[in-house]
Amino acid sequence: MSSGQFEFTLAIGGAAGQGIATPGSILARLFTRRGLWLYAYNAYQSIIRGGHIYLTMRISDRQIYSHGDSLDMLLCLNQDTMDRHLGLLGAGGRAIYNSDTIKPGEAADGVQLCPMPVKQLSNRSRNRVIQNTIALGVITNLLGLEFDVLEQALKLQFGRKGDAVVNENVTAARAGYDYAIENFQPLSEPLPTGAKPLALWTGNDALAMGGAAAGVKFYSAYPMSPSTGVLHWMARNARDLGIMVRQAEDEISVANMVIGAAHVGARAMCATSGGGFALMTEAVGSAAMMEIPAVFINVMRAGPSTGVPTKTEQGDLWQALGASQGDFERLIVAPTDALDAFNVVPEIFNLCDQAQCPGIVITDLLISEGTFSADPDGIDLYPEIDRGEMIANGAAPNGEYLRYKDTESGVSPRALPGVPGYAHVVATDEHDQDSVLISDEFTDPHKRRRMVEKRARKIANIIEQIPAPELQGPEDADVTLIGWGSTEGVIGEAIEQLADKGITANQLAIRWIVPFHAQAVINAVSRAKRTIIVENNYSGQFYRYLRSETGLSVDGHIRKYDGEPFMPHHIVDGVIEQVAGKTDHYIPYQEIMV
Amino acid sequence: MDGIDTRQLVLDPETANDYKGRVDPDWCPGCGDFGVLNSMRKACLDMGLKPHEILTVSGIGCSSNFPGYFNSYGMHTLHGRALAVATGAKMANHELNVVVTGGDGDGYGIGGNHFTHTARRNVDLTYIVMDNEIYGLTTGQLSPTSSLDMKTKSSPYGSIEFPFNPITSAIMNGATFVARGFSSDTRHLSMLMQQAIEHKGFSLISIFSPCITFNHDNTVKFFKRRVKKLEDENHDTGDWKAACEKAMVWGDTIYTGLFLHVKDRPSLDAAEPVLDEGGPIAHRTEALTKEQGDRIISRMM
Numbered sequence: 001m002s003s004g005q006f007e008f009t010l011a012i013g014g015a016a017g018q019g020i021a022t023p024g025s026i027l028a029r030l031f032t033r034r035g036l037w038l039y040a041y042n043a044y045q046s047i048i049r050g051g052h053i054y055l056t057m058r059i060s061d062r063q064i065y066s067h068g069d070s071l072d073m074l075l076c077l078n079q080d081t082m083d084r085h086l087g088l089l090g091a092g093g094r095a096i097y098n099s100d101t102i103k104p105g106e107a108a109d110g111v112q113l114c115p116m117p118v119k120q121l122s123n124r125s126r127n128r129v130i131q132n133t134i135a136l137g138v139i140t141n142l143l144g145l146e147f148d149v150l151e152q153a154l155k156l157q158f159g160r161k162g163d164a165v166v167n168e169n170v171t172a173a174r175a176g177y178d179y180a181i182e183n184f185q186p187l188s189e190p191l192p193t194g195a196k197p198l199a200l201w202t203g204n205d206a207l208a209m210g211g212a213a214a215g216v217k218f219y220s221a222y223p224m225s226p227s228t229g230v231l232h233w234m235a236r237n238a239r240d241l242g243i244m245v246r247q248a249e250d251e252i253s254v255a256n257m258v259i260g261a262a263h264v265g266a267r268a269m270c271a272t273s274g275g276g277f278a279l280m281t282e283a284v285g286s287a288a289m290m291e292i293p294a295v296f297i298n299v300m301r302a303g304p305s306t307g308v309p310t311k312t313e314q315g316d317l318w319q320a321l322g323a324s325q326g327d328f329e330r331l332i333v334a335p336t337d338a339l340d341a342f343n344v345v346p347e348i349f350n351l352c353d354q355a356q357c358p359g360i361v362i363t364d365l366l367i368s369e370g371t372f373s374a375d376p377d378g379i380d381l382y383p384e385i386d387r388g389e390m391i392a393n394g395a396a397p398n399g400e401y402l403r404y405k406d407t408e409s410g411v412s413p414r415a416l417p418g419v420p421g422y423a424h425v426v427a428t429d430e431h432d433q434d435s436v437l438i439s440d441e442f443t444d445p446h447k448r449r450r451m452v453e454k455r456a457r458k459i460a461n462i463i464e465q466i467p468a469p470e471l472q473g474p475e476d477a478d479v480t481l482i483g484w485g486s487t488e489g490v491i492g493e494a495i496e497q498l499a500d501k502g503i504t505a506n507q508l509a510i511r512w513i514v515p516f517h518a519q520a521v522i523n524a525v526s527r528a529k530r531t532i533i534v535e536n537n538y539s540g541q542f543y544r545y546l547r548s549e550t551g552l553s554v555d556g557h558i559r560k561y562d563g564e565p566f567m568p569h570h571i572v573d574g575v576i577e578q579v580a581g582k583t584d585h586y587i588p589y590q591e592i593m594v
Numbered sequence: 595m596d597g598i599d600t601r602q603l604v605l606d607p608e609t610a611n612d613y614k615g616r617v618d619p620d621w622c623p624g625c626g627d628f629g630v631l632n633s634m635r636k637a638c639l640d641m642g643l644k645p646h647e648i649l650t651v652s653g654i655g656c657s658s659n660f661p662g663y664f665n666s667y668g669m670h671t672l673h674g675r676a677l678a679v680a681t682g683a684k685m686a687n688h689e690l691n692v693v694v695t696g697g698d699g700d701g702y703g704i705g706g707n708h709f710t711h712t713a714r715r716n717v718d719l720t721y722i723v724m725d726n727e728i729y730g731l732t733t734g735q736l737s738p739t740s741s742l743d744m745k746t747k748s749s750p751y752g753s754i755e756f757p758f759n760p761i762t763s764a765i766m767n768g769a770t771f772v773a774r775g776f777s778s779d780t781r782h783l784s785m786l787m788q789q790a791i792e793h794k795g796f797s798l799i800s801i802f803s804p805c806i807t808f809n810h811d812n813t814v815k816f817f818k819r820r821v822k823k824l825e826d827e828n829h830d831t832g833d834w835k836a837a838c839e840k841a842m843v844w845g846d847t848i849y850t851g852l853f854l855h856v857k858d859r860p861s862l863d864a865a866e867p868v869l870d871e872g873g874p875i876a877h878r879t880e881a882l883t884k885e886q887g888d889r890i891i892s893r894m895m
Contacts, residue, residue, distance in 0.1 A: 217876065241886055243875075252678065257679065260683035264874075387880075425650075
């Protein structure tokens with residue numbers, strides 16, 4: 001934490017089924033309504049009951065993008081959490097726990113243990129999650145907040161369930177709040193207040209909202225962690241926004257439905273994770289061949305195969321680059337945080353419509369399931385919508401219309417089925433300008449070459465429309481950190497910490513993978529004194545892509561592939577070791593066992 | 595265009611020939627699929643359907659070349675995926691008449707999962723399957739509907755697998771219009787096609803369309819001797835059990851005609867509240883309204 005800034009990190013640990021989500025979302029709302037910036041990361045496993053869930057919620061009076069390095073308060077909902085994580089608290093930290101069921105561990109000096117006699121405080125309630133509400137009362141008090149702030153939040157949360165539930169929770173929270181007044185020491189400075197209330201969303205919400213803003217009218221999905229949140233948002237909002245949402249029998253169907261809907265003129269999108277994307281890939285190629293614009297979102301999780309369904313990784317870059325057989329172009333973008341996940345969707349839709357091609361948004365669990373605060377005024381729900389060269393009405397004599405007319409730009413006006421006079425067939429076989437198959441006729445090498453070049457030409461023009469990556473931070477820094485997608489925020493925080501330690505660093509954050517601004521990257525990297533690539537994978541997928549596109553190498557690597565995301569100090573430590581010449585390949589140690 | 599003779603498409607067909615596509619079929623002379631194509635042209639003419647009102651969607655296989663030979667909007671998609679693509683197209687523009695064409699391998703083999711679920715969802719599609727009980731385009735291997743003991747290049751000693759029954763499967767999966775046709779009886783087939791296109795819901799016409807080159811068991815002669823029309827049997831198309839019994843008959847008699855017709859189950863587009871008003875979603879304004887945007891933001895606060 002840099003001086004002069006407020007920062008506080010709270011963690012809640014327990015087993016699946018103990019109801020961590022509810023106090024988590026109540027607190028998150030409470031903080032963001034107060035105008036505090038927030039980032040929450042939930043570490044969990046693919047089980048519905050049991051296991052270990054560990055929610056880290058970091059708040060600050062400035063915008064933050066990672067769950068940080070330190071812990072100030074720990075709420076233990078079970079013994080396991082106490083045993084695993086008490087050691088993360090340093091002087092000034094507080095551990096809150098149900099003293100009826102949990103034995104405190106050996107705490108570091110200066111840690112305040114805050115036992116709650118839950119049975120006594122709950123009047124022997126049989127509600128098994130009542131300890132969570134009592135704890136909310138304790139936490140509210142320790143943070144120096146008035147009780148009515150929590151009371152309002154509880155009413156909001158439980159209002160739909162009726163007065164009895166609201167009253168039970170308010171009474172329990174009050175008991176916890178009052179008990180804390182008598183028995184525990186609150187923070188020396190109460191929680192600050194921000195400039196204005198902030199909004200709250202997950203990356204999955206942001207992707208779905210980006211689709212809604214882009215004018216997506218058809219969304220299809222098969223449930224798959226960690227992308228399912230997009231489906232949930234779409235299903236919840238479908239009727240209000242007039243979006244057709246279809247849960248299909250598999251991802252093959254999902255992708256093909258999207259292509260069918262897109263072909264008749266709807267903006268159509270789907271989201272999945274790597275396994276589902278594997279099933280979609282043949283369809284990605286068919287969209288390229290038939291020249292149908294559609295957007296496919298791959299939210300990466302740790303692989304290969306079923307892998308670690310609830311853990312993050314940046315391991316599908318080459319899957320996206322190589323999705324589907326054949327040599328063809330697809331657009332690929334990797335958003336850097338939730339707001340960017342929202343913004344890239346309308347951006348890629350416009351480009352896909354212009355080039356009549358498939359587009360892939362590649363992101364990861366860290367963003368998709370991370371909870372972010374957002375400035376509501378910074379969310380542009382009315383972006384420019386450009387459908388490209390589309391014939392949606394009017395009449396022309398048949399015969400003159402060539403669906404795949406060989407134009408200078410490579411783009412051929414696309415007539416929507418239903419328009420009189422433009423009847424045509426689109427085909428996954430290679431075809432001529434009038435879409436008659438050339439594969440079944442005889443192989444005509446000249447026609448084939450012309451169509452390959454036509455399709456490629458469409459994409460070549462796209463690069464001028466996307467921003468080139470720029471160095472963030474001092475031009476003459478000691479170290480240039482290169483990352484792609486979700487690592488931008490955590491690298492940014494690491495750079496601040498490095499400055500405190502006397503190492504100047506800047507960042508080259510890559511969003512657009514295809515098309516790739518190779519020359520801009522070459523310019524930035526060749527000026528750098530020391531280049532280090534930071535990636536959430538084992539083999540350096542982006543490093544290999546960078547080499548293939550630029551011929552450049554780098555000085556060092558920081559890679560993490562244990563399923564957990566980078567914390568800022570992981571990168572700081574990696575840079576320090578490399579600057580000291582100890583290694584050029586640093587793999588951080590994951591301290592928090594989740 | 596150089597290389598191949600193509601014709602201009604007719605805007606307002608007045609004869610069945612006006613439904614010809616840009617090119618003529620490259621099917622083997624004598625292929626059953628010609629009868630299916632001619633039946634469809636006649637059905638569309640009799641119904642007065644304009645080419646732009648029809649979207650023909652196919653997968654891959656000999657019979658999946660159908661859209662190229664037919665004057666309408668068409669999509670020649672991936673092997674086995676025609677029903678999924680067609681579902682997306684129909685739901686995004688439910689004003690289109692969406693006809694799906696393909697073969698037994700495409701629809702009952704690689705596309706089997708979509709067949710099950712499209713029937714269950716009662717998507718308003720007309721599914722025309724040209725069933726030749728063989729893989730023709732790959733030069734003669736077993737298909738899901740190949741008979742037990744059938745010898746093919748992939749079963750040189752005879753098939754040991756029991757064949758798939760499209761009719762009972764469609765009925766069990768919830769299809770609301772289930773029929774069987776024979777490509778040599780184009781008058782009957784064309785009538786079934788008209789009924790199927792008029793039906794609001796998922797309609798299957800599984801058609802015996804013999805492969806003259808690779809299937810020497812299930813030939814035109816084989817079917818001609820056996821087929822009997824359900825219409826002549828006093829069959830109750832509202833009785834699914836009787837329909838299944840008739841569909842299982844396979845020997846000296848094989849039934850064609852309409853097995854099942856369920857008229858009271860809404861199609862998916864009719865059941866979908868998003869389509870209650872505002873027309874096809876493909877034609878709606880993309881941008882959110884201010885009110886919609888405000889509601890989205892308020893739910894985030």
